[in-house]
Amino acid sequence: MTLHLKKAELHCHIEGAAPPSLALTQAEKYGVDVSGLIEDGSYVWTDFSEFIVCYDRVASLFRTEEDYAVLAETYLTELSAAGTIYSEIIVSPDHGNTIGIGADAYLRGLAAGIAAARAKTGIEGRMIITIIRHLGREAAERTALYAARRDHPLVTGFNLAGEERMYRVADFARAYDIARDAGLGLTIHAGEMAGADSVRDALDIVRPSRISHGVRAIEDADLVRRIAAEGVVLETCPGSNIALGVFTGFHAHPLRALRDAGCRVTLNADDPPFFHTSLSQEYDMASEVMGFADAEINAMTRTAIEAAFVDEDTRATLLSRL
Numbered sequence: 001m002t003l004h005l006k007k008a009e010l011h012c013h014i015e016g017a018a019p020p021s022l023a024l025t026q027a028e029k030y031g032v033d034v035s036g037l038i039e040d041g042s043y044v045w046t047d048f049s050e051f052i053v054c055y056d057r058v059a060s061l062f063r064t065e066e067d068y069a070v071l072a073e074t075y076l077t078e079l080s081a082a083g084t085i086y087s088e089i090i091v092s093p094d095h096g097n098t099i100g101i102g103a104d105a106y107l108r109g110l111a112a113g114i115a116a117a118r119a120k121t122g123i124e125g126r127m128i129i130t131i132i133r134h135l136g137r138e139a140a141e142r143t144a145l146y147a148a149r150r151d152h153p154l155v156t157g158f159n160l161a162g163e164e165r166m167y168r169v170a171d172f173a174r175a176y177d178i179a180r181d182a183g184l185g186l187t188i189h190a191g192e193m194a195g196a197d198s199v200r201d202a203l204d205i206v207r208p209s210r211i212s213h214g215v216r217a218i219e220d221a222d223l224v225r226r227i228a229a230e231g232v233v234l235e236t237c238p239g240s241n242i243a244l245g246v247f248t249g250f251h252a253h254p255l256r257a258l259r260d261a262g263c264r265v266t267l268n269a270d271d272p273p274f275f276h277t278s279l280s281q282e283y284d285m286a287s288e289v290m291g292f293a294d295a296e297i298n299a300m301t302r303t304a305i306e307a308a309f310v311d312e313d314t315r316a317t318l319l320s321r322l
């Protein structure tokens with residue numbers, strides 16, 4: 001168990017953090033039939049494409065500012081109970097538009113949830129606006145412009161999620177230029193469902209300080225050396241990778257190999273209940289199955305705080321709490 005360890009998370013999609021029990025409550029509230037979506041208390045999907053469909057169906061059960069406030073507060077409160085002092089949630093204004101409340105109300109709700117959790121528990125939270133790869137370039141640039149204009153103190157970063165096997169990183173170069181010019185921290189999903197080329201493109205074109213996943217860089221030793229040399233931080237999510245079949249199990253996951261090669265690595269839960277995990281379970285697995293000592297896990301937590309998209313005063317305060 002790692003309950004005694006402080007924790008920090010850089011990578012959790014907020015709709016992907018909704019427990020099935022909360023999704024069921026939402027479905028009842030809106031009279032939505034969830035057969036085929038939730039069975040025996042678990043989300044139903046079999047591969048990445050189905051996972052994305054399932055994710056979008058769950059997201060559609062959150063329809064008001066208050067629904068989003070409850071979701072963020074619930075998740076962050078649970079994280080705090082496991083010793084977590086910092087969390088970046090990945091948020092998607094496109095979902096706010098899809099459900100009809102609009103991006104502003106969507107972010108307002110999430111921000112209220114973050115503030116409520118902080119007031120109750122002290123956990124610090126930030127929002128990373130994501131563009132969604134399979135929605136294409138125009139939608140991405142629209143969302144990037146929105147992120148650049150939306151000068152909210154809790155919105156501090158920019159990401160690209162969705163189907164990595166669609167489009168090329170170059171198609172999102174302008175969206176990232178907009179986000180970079182706006183001063184947002186940059187990270188990008190790469191090296192999860194696609195291989196080393198995708199990670200190399202992400203580094204060349206986006207020049208991010210972090211990569212979401214990045215674990216398939218292990219397929220190319222030169223690329224691993226480059227990630228280590230450039231100090232790019234990997235937001236690894238082992239449980240997610242295993243659930244999605246990227247690796248066959250924890251014994252086959254490259255977290256340790258990447259760390260031993262000098263890459264800066266962190267532990268994250270991605271979409272915890274979809275992948276039957278949680279941040280504390282990722283820490284437990286790192287300790288009990290992957291064999292990392294407490295000091296090595298603490299180093300990953302410190303790396304997360306060092307790489308967090310926060311102002312320097314907040315970073316210093318968080319580091320002092322470790």
Ligand SMILES: Nc1ncnc2[nH]cnc12
Nearest residue numbers: 013016161162189270271
């Ligand atoms: N693991 C993941 N990869 C890409 N896009 C996602 N959106 C939600 N979870 C995701």
Ligand SMILES: [Zn+2]
Nearest residue numbers: 013161212270
């Ligand atoms: Zn992710």
